[in-house]
Amino acid sequence: MTIDPNALADVAAVPGVAKPDPIVTIDGLERSFGGVHAVNVDHLEIQRGTITSLIGPNGAGKTTLFNLISGFDEPDNGEWDLDGGGLVGISAYQVARRGMVRTFQLTKSLARLTVMENMHVADQTNPGETLRGALFGGWRKAEDEATEKATALLERFGLTHMADEFAGSLSGGQRKLLEVARALMVDPDVIMLDEPMAGVNPALTQSLLHHITGLREDGMTVIFIEHDMDVVQEISDWVVVLAEGSVIAEGPPASIGSNEIVIDAYLGRTHREEEE
Ligand SMILES: Nc1ncnc2c1ncn2[C@@H]1O[C@H](COP(=O)(O)OP(=O)(O)O)[C@@H](O)[C@H]1O
Ligand SMILES: [Mg+2]
16 A cells, blocks of 8 residues: 655645545544543544644643553543554553554553563563563464564564563663564554653664654554644644543644644643733
C-alpha cells in the first residue's frame, strides 16, 4: 500500500475536520475525573500513514485520550474505531492485537527483566503472566519466531549489545527505544507515543526522531505526544491541539504556531492571572 504524502494538502485546518483516509476515528469521547472533564472530544480523525502530533498544555488530556483509545481506561461516553472496527469495551491486550499499540509517558519496561525478556512481554497489561506462558508454556515455534523478531528489532534500535542486560541498567533514552521496539513486536498499524523524547539526552534525540519517521516510512500511522515545538514542526504531517480535554485546533504544523486560539490556550492562564 502506498501512502500519498500530499493527502492532507487540501484538508481544512478546522477542529474535527474529515480526512481522506482516516485509520482512527473518535466520536463523542468523554472522560471525567471528579468534576474535571479530562477528555471531551467531539470528533477526531487520524489520517492513515501520517505522523500526527498531539500537543497541548499540561493537563490538557493527552495521556487520558491515549489511555482511553488504547483500552487502558474506559470513557464515560463515546466511541472510536480502528480501520472501521469499533473498539468500545475492547481490552488493551485486544486493542494491541488488532494493531494499535501505545508507549507510556513513564516507561513501563521491567527493570528486573533483561532487555530480551522485555521484548517477549507482548501483553502490556499483564506482563508477568504472558512471559511465564511464553517461556514455559511450550509454545516453542511461536517463541522461536518471536525471538527472531525481537533480535531484528533490537538490532534496528541499536540495543543488540544490551540484550542480556537488565532493562534497569539502560539509560533513559535507551529505555524509550526499548519501549518502541517492544511495541513493534505485534506489528502494529498504529503506534501511539506518549512523550518519547522526555528525559532523552540530546545525543539520542535525533536518533529517536529518525526512528519515528522510519515508522511512517514502514507504513505505520504514528500519533505522537510531544511538547517540544521544534520537534513537532520538524516531523509532523498534521498537528492536533488539545486544551481542557477538547480539540481546539488542528492543521499542518505551519498553521499551528501562529494560531491565536492555540497561543491563548498555552498562555491563557498567565494572561488571565495578569488581568486579575
Ligand atoms: N487517574 C486520574 N485521576 C484523577 N484525575 C486524573 C487522572 N488522570 C488524569 N487526571 C486529570 O485529567 C486531566 C488530564 O490529564 P492528562 O491526560 O494526564 O493530561 P496531559 O497528558 O495532557 O498532561 C488533568 O486534570 C489530570 O489531573
Ligand atoms: Mg501526559
